Structure formats: C-alpha cells, structure tokens
Amino acid sequence: MAARNWIFAVAVFLSLSTFSSAQDLQIVNAERRIDLSSHIVKAFLTLKVENIGKDPAADMLLAFPPTQIKNLAMVQALAVTGKKKKKIYLPLDVKPSEQPDAPNDAGYFLVSFATPLGPGEAVTLEVLYILTHSLEPFPVEITQSESQLVYYRDSAVVLSPYRIKQQTTFFKTPSTRVESFTSVEPANRAGKEIKYGAYEDRAPYSYAPVIVHFENNSPFAVVEELVREIEISHWGSLQITENYRLTHGGARHKGVFSRVEYQSRRSISGSSSFNALLAVLPPRVNSVYYRDNIGNISTSHLRTGFKKVYLCCPLLFISSHLGSNISSLQDSPKALTIQRCELEFEPRYPLFGGWKATFIIGYRVPLEDYLFEAPDGRRYLNFTFGCPLVETIVNKLTLKVGVVVLPEGSKDPSAVLPFAVNQDLQVKYSYLDIVGRTVVVLQKDNVVPTHNVPFQVYYTFKPIYMLAEPLMLVSAFFFVFVTSLAYVHIDLNIVKK
Secondary structure, three states: OHHHOOOOOOHHHOOOOOOOOOOOOOEEEEEEEEEEOOEEEEEEEEEEEOOOOOOOOEEEEEEEEHHHHEEEEEEEEEEEOOOHHHHHEEOOOEEEOOOOHHHHHEEEEEEEEEEEEEEOOOOEEEEEEOOOOOOOEEEOEEOOOOEEEEEEEEEEOOOOOOOOOEEEEEOOOOOEEEEEEEEOOOEEEEEEEEEEEEEEEEEOOOOOOOEEEOOOOOOOEEEEEEEEEEEEEEEEEEEEEEEEEEEEEEEEOOOOOOHHHHHHHHOOOOOOOEOOEEEEEEEOOOEEEEOOOEEOHHHHHHHEEEEEEEOOOHHHHHHHOOOOOOOOOEEOOEEEEEEEEEEEEOOOOOOOOOEEEEEEEEEEEEEOOEEOOOOOEEEEEEOOOOOOOOOOOOEEEEEEOOOOOOOOOEEEEEEEEOOOOOEEEEOOOOOOOOEEEEEEEEEEEEOHHHHHOOOEEEOOOOOHHHHHHHHHHHHHHHHHHHHHHHHHHHHHHHHHO
16 A cells, blocks of 8 residues: 555656646645544645636635545535634535546545635635545454554645645644654654644645554444434324444454453453444434344433534534535634433444444434425425434445435425435335335435535425325224124124014
8 A cells, every 4th residue: 555655656746747737826835634533534624725827716626646535525615714703614615526637546626716716816725524444454453452553544745736835734643652653854743643844835746655553442433334214294203213234343353252351451451342332313302212133222321401512623513513504604602502412322242343233223303393394385304414323434324315204195305415415216105005105215325424414305295195094094994883883783683583
C-alpha cells in the first residue's frame, strides 16, 4: 500500500503538464485537522480561496486520491462570512465531478460558491469529509489481552488542483501511544497530536505520503446490513422495526476467550472489544423492545430527557441535528437544548474482532409528530434517515421508507433526500388488505452518523380508505350473525317437527 502511494505521487507530478492548464484560483491558506479517535475518520479542512484570474469563478474542485475516494462517505462545505462571534455559515452545494484528465484516477467533488467569486476576491470555506474503513489493523490478529494497533495512510500536504501558498495538517490520535509516524519536515508530535507543516508555496497536486501507526481501542462497530421498516398507520402511530447484522470490524481475535479474565480485568483483557451499544431514538418513543433470534434480551436501559448540544463544529452540528435544509447558521448562540431518548443495551456476549451479532430493535412513536399535510393536499412523512446507533458504520442500509410502508390506498409516492440513494417501489400485503400497501424502498451504502438527517416521503391518500378494513370487519360479523340466525331457525324447525 505504501508503494502504491509513492507511485501515485510520481504519477501526479508527471501528469501536471497535461492536466487543466487554466488556474484561476489559488488557496492562500489551508488548515486540515484529521480526527483519528474512532474508526470513523473525520477531516476538517479550512480553506481561504482567492480568485487570481480575470473572470468570476462560480465553483472550485476538491481532489481526493483513489485510496480515499472509495471510502469517502460524505463531503460537506460551508462558506464563512463575518468575524468572531458574528460569523455566519452558509451551506454550499457539493456534488461529485468527473474530470477526463484526472491524474492517476484521482476523484473530485465540485463546490459551488453562493455567489461567483470576482477577480481579486477571497472566500473562506469550511469543509468536512468523512472516511470509513480507512484504519488498517496491524497486526491483523490479536489475543484477548492485547491492545489494537492500526495504520492510517494519508498525505502531509493537501491534495489540490490549485497552488497552496501556506498549509498545515494535524492528526489527532485517541491516545498518546504512537508506535511510529512518517517524518516530512517540519513535523513534530506533542501528546495526542501530530503536526505537519507549515509548508509554503506548494504546487498543484503536491503529495507527500505519510503513515501513522497508533493504538486505537475504540469500538469498531460495523453494521453489515440494516433494514429499517417504518409502517404508517393513520389510526395514530408509526411502527419502526430495525433488523441489525453487526460485526466487530477491528483486528481479528485469535486464541481462546476467557470469560473469567474478561470479567475480572476489563481494563486490560478485552480492551479492543465492546459489550454495550447506544441508540438515539426519536422523542416520545414508546413500546420499545430489543430481542434476537433466541428471544427478548433484558440487558437494556431506556433514558429520556434533554441534552445541551454545543456548536463546536458547525458542519457536524448541521448534519447531526438540523439536517441540510437550512439557508444559513449564525455562530451564536453556542449551544442548543434538544430532547433525546437513548437506548443503552448489551448483546448476549462481548464482541471481539471478527465476531458477529444479530438483533432487532422495535418501537412506536406518535403519528402527529411525523406525518403532516402539504399545501398541495398531499401527506408527507418527515423522519430521520440513517442508523440510530452512535459511532457506527453501516455498509448497507435499506429503509423500507429505509422500508416506508404506506397505508393501503396510498398513491404517487415520492421521496426527498439531501443526498443520492437508490429508490424502488414494492407492494406488501397485511391483514385484511385487498390491493396491498405501497412500500417505498430507499437503499444506500457506506452510511455514517452524519447521514442521520430528516427526509420526506410524499403521497396522496383519500380518508375514505381508512373505513375499508372496519367495513370489512363489520360485514364479516354481520355475515356470521345472519348465518347463525338462519342455522338456528332451521334447527328449531327440525326439532319442532
């Protein structure tokens, strides 16, 4: 893998003469902070972009090496205006872009400015991108008593199609135990932080491969497949059923597992394992259950209340709590109080590297909190996409509305999401159904917590269909009653004769 990174750097350098001749933008300053404290890698990039050309610039490109583009789960960008306490963050449109002359299969995302950047003007951007499956366990197998060590591979400088006048990169590790890291001068380490730079006046597509080898015992919780079924009942509730297939994605466990040692020396034995998970459920949740194929699991605890959320990172805050359908966000106040419902639960056994578990979580929420009527008369469901489990990667998420099961008689369904998903329609039959219920199926791979944003499913529904099943029941009872009376009448006549 290291050799591949060096080959990429050489190929980029050789391709500069044939790629994109017009360079109307330059990056005056770039600061990148990469958080390696969990198995989900979060990178925060602050860019000051200046237009040095003669024409206004409507957009700019973000470049990623091929080793990262396949693991890229999300890219977001904000334009920053104002100073200090009066900063305003304006979400920008970010979408993948194909560049025919991309050097060595580099991947691109196109960031559209809120307004075209005029000649001589500059703008500050805050970019968040998230990588999954980017930490490589080494060694790949460990015993119960060993800590988990991982590799992270990146570049000491920011890969960009533009010249960067000054830049700095920081890596934050979960602990002070760092086995080794590549030195690209100037570089230094202090505690949990490794600093590369500052580097001056780097040419477009500069690349300096680095490897960081460090300890990371955070839970490597990976949901191989999650099927969420949201069933709408116009009689007053939403029923949500979530089927999980969970695995520990870290270094594989080798040797014998000792329950006695695990229970008596938790801080040493099994430090890379996890035996508890936290799911953030919707407010006003009720009828919660947690079970697996064997039956109900009692090792769970449901907590409800209010939590203060601090606006330390506008990008993460927008993604996790407000969604992407906002026009701007001011840097004050610094904290908001939101209502939360948390389900803390334990699988039947602790999970070590390579171990798997399957389970089901189900609950109900009031319909009035999530079903509304649009101005055009259609009804729409407003619910949260993604996985309720905290700090979890989902390889494959199917929402049937993630499944949304609409009431019988619903027509013309359409889903609205802030990112691309695969959509399909199915039909499901339940009790007393005649034509079946429309099911909107949404499917997305590589899902991370920042995908937990609101989405909408619109559909048309005539209230008369709500009477179909009650009328069927009344008709059935009436038929049985009349049949019974006829039988009794015939029987009495036979007895009388």
